Amino acid sequence: MSAILGISAFYHDSAAAILVDGKIIAAAQEERFTRKKHTAEFPKNAIQYCLETSGFSLDELEAIVFYDKPLLKFERILETYYAFAPKGLLSFLKSMPIWIREKLFLKKLIKDGLAEIGKFEKKKLKILFPEHHLSHAASAFFTSPFVDAAILTIDGVGEWATATISHGKGNEIKILKEMKFPHSLGLLYSSFTYYLGFTVNSGEYKLMGLAPYGNIEAQRTQDFIRIIEQKLIKIFEDGSIWLDKEYFNFATGLTMVKNGKWEELFGFPKRAESDNLLQAHCDLALAIQKVTGDIVLKMAKTAFSLTGSSNLCLAGGVALNCVSNGMLKNSEIFKNIYIQPASGDAGGALGAALAVNYMYFNHPRLEPIEGDIMEGTYLGPDFSDKEILRMCNAFKSKFKKVDDFDKLSAEIADLIAAGNVIGWFQGRMEFGPRALGNRSIIADARNEFMQKKLNLSIKYREGFRPFAPAVLEEDCHQYFDLETKSPYMLFVTQIKESIKNLQATLTIESSMMGRLYQKRGLIPAVTHVDFSARVQTVSKATNPRFWTLIQKFKEKTGVGVVINTSFNVRGEPIVCTPKDAFQCFMATDMDCLVINNFVFMKKDQPFWDQKDKWGFKFDKD
Numbered sequence: 001m002s003a004i005l006g007i008s009a010f011y012h013d014s015a016a017a018i019l020v021d022g023k024i025i026a027a028a029q030e031e032r033f034t035r036k037k038h039t040a041e042f043p044k045n046a047i048q049y050c051l052e053t054s055g056f057s058l059d060e061l062e063a064i065v066f067y068d069k070p071l072l073k074f075e076r077i078l079e080t081y082y083a084f085a086p087k088g089l090l091s092f093l094k095s096m097p098i099w100i101r102e103k104l105f106l107k108k109l110i111k112d113g114l115a116e117i118g119k120f121e122k123k124k125l126k127i128l129f130p131e132h133h134l135s136h137a138a139s140a141f142f143t144s145p146f147v148d149a150a151i152l153t154i155d156g157v158g159e160w161a162t163a164t165i166s167h168g169k170g171n172e173i174k175i176l177k178e179m180k181f182p183h184s185l186g187l188l189y190s191s192f193t194y195y196l197g198f199t200v201n202s203g204e205y206k207l208m209g210l211a212p213y214g215n216i217e218a219q220r221t222q223d224f225i226r227i228i229e230q231k232l233i234k235i236f237e238d239g240s241i242w243l244d245k246e247y248f249n250f251a252t253g254l255t256m257v258k259n260g261k262w263e264e265l266f267g268f269p270k271r272a273e274s275d276n277l278l279q280a281h282c283d284l285a286l287a288i289q290k291v292t293g294d295i296v297l298k299m300a301k302t303a304f305s306l307t308g309s310s311n312l313c314l315a316g317g318v319a320l321n322c323v324s325n326g327m328l329k330n331s332e333i334f335k336n337i338y339i340q341p342a343s344g345d346a347g348g349a350l351g352a353a354l355a356v357n358y359m360y361f362n363h364p365r366l367e368p369i370e371g372d373i374m375e376g377t378y379l380g381p382d383f384s385d386k387e388i389l390r391m392c393n394a395f396k397s398k399f400k401k402v403d404d405f406d407k408l409s410a411e412i413a414d415l416i417a418a419g420n421v422i423g424w425f426q427g428r429m430e431f432g433p434r435a436l437g438n439r440s441i442i443a444d445a446r447n448e449f450m451q452k453k454l455n456l457s458i459k460y461r462e463g464f465r466p467f468a469p470a471v472l473e474e475d476c477h478q479y480f481d482l483e484t485k486s487p488y489m490l491f492v493t494q495i496k497e498s499i500k501n502l503q504a505t506l507t508i509e510s511s512m513m514g515r516l517y518q519k520r521g522l523i524p525a526v527t528h529v530d531f532s533a534r535v536q537t538v539s540k541a542t543n544p545r546f547w548t549l550i551q552k553f554k555e556k557t558g559v560g561v562v563i564n565t566s567f568n569v570r571g572e573p574i575v576c577t578p579k580d581a582f583q584c585f586m587a588t589d590m591d592c593l594v595i596n597n598f599v600f601m602k603k604d605q606p607f608w609d610q611k612d613k614w615g616f617k618f619d620k621d
Contacts, residue, residue, distance in 0.1 A: 002363060003056040005047065006353030007110070008067040008135075008345050012038045012201050015346035016046035017379070017431070018054045019353050022366045024143075026053035027379040027431040029346045032576040038202055042113035043349075049381055051117070058120035065356045067348035068132035070106045072159035076181060080251050130355045132158025132348065133316070134173065139351025140313035140340040141168035142358055145368035148311065150303040150334070154296070155316035155344075156186035156201075163240075163299065163316070167307045171358040171365060176306050179240045182251045185295055186318050188233065188241070191248060192288040194256035196281055197271035207285050208323055209465045210277070212530040213515065214286025224287035227265050235291075239299030277464065293324045300333050310335040315351070319343035319490075320433065322534045326492040329484065341377045341488035342432030350431075376487065376542040378438055380429025383578055388595055391578040398604040401597050405548065412594060413552035416444050416562060420591035421458055423567055425581045426545050427596070429574070434489045435566035436536060437470060437546030439574050439581075441590065443563040445469055445523040450563060452517060454525075457589040461570040464516060466534070469526035470564035472550050473537040479523065479561055480535050489536040489564075495520075495527050523561050536564055587611050 006017045009030075017027035026049060031037050033045030051057065058064075107127055114120060130138070136153040151166040151173065162184035165177040179185075189207070190200045198206045214221055229235060234242040247262065249255045259270045268280050300312065312334040319325070320343050329337055340347050357363050366373055392399055402408035412422055422442040430436050441458060443450050455463045468489055469479070476482055482493040499522035520527040527533055540547040554560035567581060568574045569588060575581045578595050585593040586605065593600040607613050 002062045002357070002361065003054055003060060004062050004353045004357050004361075005050060005064045006067065006349040006351070007043060007047065007064065008349040008352070009042050010040050010106075010109075011345060012040050013344055013346040014039055014041055014043040014046070015342075015349040015431075016043045016050045017350035017353055018050040018056070019357055020054055020056070022357055022363055024350065024373060024375060024379060026050040027342070027350055028381065028429065029431070029573070031573040032380065032429065035573060035580070037571060037573045042109070044113055044116055047114070048117050053381075058114055058118050059124065061125075062361065063126040063128050063356055064110070064114075065128045065130065065352040066106065066110065067130070067135040067345070067352040069129045069159050072131070076157075076160050080182070128352075128356050128360065130352050131161070133161045133164045133178070134175070134355055135348040135351035136315040136340075136343070137164065137166045137168070137173050137175075137313070137351070138355035138358070139342070139347045140315035140319075140338060141166075141173060142354040142365070143340060143350075143372050143374050144311075144313050144338040145371055146311040146313065146336070146338065147365070148309050149313045149338070150307040150309045150311065151313045151315075152299055152303050153314075153316040154185055154299070154318035156190060157181045157184055162186060165299065165303045165306055167309070168313065171362055173355070173359065177238070177302070182245065182248070183241055183243050185241060185292065186316070187248075187250055187256075188243060189288060189292055189318065189321075191250065191256045192284065195259075195262055195270050196285060197273045197275060200256060204317070205320070206462065206465065208289060208321060209528075210282055210285040211289035211323070212286070212528050212532060213277075213279075213282035213464065215279075215283060216286060216290070218283060220280065221283040221287055224266065224284050225290060228287060228291050231265055235295060235298070237298065238302040239295055239297075241295060289323055292318075292321065293327045296321075296324045296328060297331055297333070300328055300331070304333050312337045313340070314338070315340040315343045315347065317344045322490055322492040323532075325490055326532075329491055329493075337484075338372065339488065339490045341374060341434060341490065344433065347432065370539070370541055371485065371487075376539075377430045377432050377434075377436060378428040378543070379431040381576060382428040383596070385596070388578045388598055391582060392598070394579070395582055396606055397582060397600055398606075399598045399600045402599060403597055405545065405597065406552070408594070408597060408599065409545075409549045409552040410556075411599070412549060412592070413556050415592055416442060416553055417556050419444060419447060419450075421450075421454065421589065423581055423585045423590050423593040424546075424549070425567065425575065425578065425593070425595040429576055432488075434536075435564065435574055436487070436489065437538060437543050437564065439567040439576075440470075440546075441563075441565045441567050442470075442549070443525070445526045445561045445563050446557065446559055448517070448519040448524040450525040453589070454563065454565060459565065459569055460588070466528040467526050467563045467565050468534040468536060469523060469561045470536045470538050470546070470550060472547065472554065472560040473539045475554070475560040476535065476537050480533060482535055482537075485539070486535045486537045487539060487542060489534055492532050492534050495523070495531050495533055499523065500531055523559070525563050526561065586613075
C-alpha cells in the first residue's frame with residue numbers, strides 16, 4: 001500500500017491531507033483543531049488526525065509533500081524588493097528575518113514539526129516540493145471525473161505565478177501559459193477588499209456579497225468600471241492583465257494600495273471596518289466583481305483555445321468566487337466544469353499529494369465516485385456516542401437520544417418550520433471553507449425575518465450578508481436556474497421567475513437594509529437582493545442524513561429548501577468537536593442542537609440564558 005501525506009503551512013490556511021493508494025482518506029485544516037482562524041502554523045493536529053485515520057506512521061509514508069517551492073518564492077521576493085528599491089525598505093526589514101530564520105530552511109522546519117508528532121528515520125524521509133500552482137491544478141484535475149481537461153488556476157500569488165492555464169491528460173498536467181507577479185487578478189480583487197474595509201485573505205467573500213447592492217445601470221458604477229480598466233489595469237484578450245504599480249503597494253509595502261491615489265480615482269477615502277456602507281461602496285464592489293468576471297471569462301476562452309477540451313477544472317482562491325463561476329457556467333464555453341471545493345491554500349495540501357502520487361510515482365488514476373473522488377468533502381473527524389456523552393457529562397447538558405433517524409429528522413423539520421434555528425452536527429467534518437450539511441446551522445428559507453435573525457443573533461456578522469440554500473438535488477430545477485449539480489455551493493444563479501416577488505425591486509433610493517429585508521419571493525432568506533442564490537444541491541447518495549432532514553421538511557411544508565450556513569460565529573473557525581458545537585450553541589440564540597442522534601434543546605440547558613458564560617469572543621475577521 002502507498003500512503004502520501006500533503007501539507008500546506010506557514011502562509012495562511014494550514015492543512016494536511018493523506019492518500020492511500022490514491023484514495024483520499026482524510027483531510028482537514030489546522031484552524032479547526034487550534035481554533036485560530038486561517039492559522040499559518042505547522043499543521044501538527046491535522047497531520048496527527050490524518051495519520052491516525054489512515055493507520056500509517058511517519059516512517060511508513062511513501063512521501064511527504066509540501067505545497068510549494070519556498071526557495072523559488074524567496075527568489076521572487078528578493079527580486080521584487082530589488083526592482084522596487086529603495087522603496088519597501090520597511091517591509092523588507094520586517095519580512096527578511098522570518099525568511100532567514102524559518103522559511104529558507106523549510107525541510108528542517110517540517111522535520112522539527114513532525115518530530116513533535118512521532119518518531120521517524122530522518123534519512124529515509126522523502127520530502128518533495130511541487131510548485132504552488134501545480135498543487136492547485138492537481139487538486140482539481142486529479143479529483144475530477146475527467147481524464148482530459150483544461151485547468152485554470154487563479155489566486156493571489158504562488159512562487160511567481162498568479163494564474164496558470166494547463167492541460168490535464170491521464171496522469172499528466174502540462175502548464176501551457178502563466179501570468180506572473182505582480183500582475184494578479186487575485187491581488188487586484190484583494191486590493192478592493194482592503195479598500196472597502198474588509199480583511200484581505202478572509203473578507204473577499206464579503207466583497208462578493210456586497211456587490212449585488214450596487215447598481216450596474218448607474219453612471220457611477222460605469223465610471224468605476226472605466227477607471228479600473230483604464231487606470232488601474234490593462235486587460236488583454238487572452239485574459240492576462242497588467243497592473244499599474246503606481247496605484248498598488250502590495251509588492252513591497254505594508255498595505256495593499258496607495259490610499260491617496262485611490263481616493264483621487266474613486267472620490268472617497270478607504271473605508272474603515274466600522275464605517276457605514278454607502279451606495280458608492282456598493283457600486284465599487286459591483287464594478288470590480290464585473291471586471292473580475294469578465295477577466296475570468298477571457299481566461300477560460302483562452303484555456304479552451306489552447307486545449308480544445310470540453311472539460312474545465314478550476315482551483316486557486318479566485319475559484320471560490322461563486323458569482324464568476326456562475327457567469328462561466330452560463331457562458332457555455334465548456335460543456336463540463338469541475339471546481340475543487342477546497343480551492344484555496346488548504347486544498348494545496350491535497351493537490352500536492354495528488355501531484356506526487358500521479359506525476360512522480362505514476363500510480364494509476366482512480367475511477368471517480370459520484371462525480372469526483374472528494375467523498376463530498378466529508379474528510380474530517382467524526383465522533384462516537386462515547387465521545388459525545390463525555391462532552392455531555394463535562395457540561396452537565398440535558399439531551400434526548402433518538403435512535404430512529406427518520407423520526408429524529410421529522411421532529412427537527414417541525415422545529416425548523418416553526419421558526420427555530422438548528423445547530424446540525426453529523427458524521428465527518430467538511431474539508432474546505434464551506435459547511436455542506438455536517439457542520440451547519442439550519443433554518444427555514446421561507447421565513448422573511450430569518451436572514452436578519454441569523455446575521456445579528458446567531459452569526460454576529462454584518463447584516464447585509466446573504467445565506468445559501470441547500471436544496472434536494474432532484475428539486476433544484478423547481479427553484480433555481482441551474483441545470484447542473486452544485487454539491488459544493490460554488491455557483492451563484494438566479495431563482496426561478498415563478499417564485500420571485502417582482503414587487504421587490506432594487507431601488508437605490510431605499511436604504512441597504514430596506515432592500516435587504518424585502519420579501520423577494522418564496523424563499524426570501526436565501527434570495528439575495530438581485531434575486532440570486534449560492535446553491536448547494538444535496539444528494540441522497542452523498543449525504544443521506546442531510547438529504548433526509550430536507551426531505552422531511554419538504555413533507556411538512558411542501559418546500560425542499562432550507563438555509564445552510566456554517567456552524568460558527570464571526571471570527572471563529574467552523575466547529576470541529578462536540579465541545580466546539582455545544583459551546584457555540586450556548587453562546588448564540590440557536591434553539592436546538594443535534595449531534596448525530598443526540599438532541600439538545602436550549603431551554604433545557606443549565607445557564608441557557610447566560611451567553612457570556614460560554615466564553616466566545618467575536619473577533620473582527
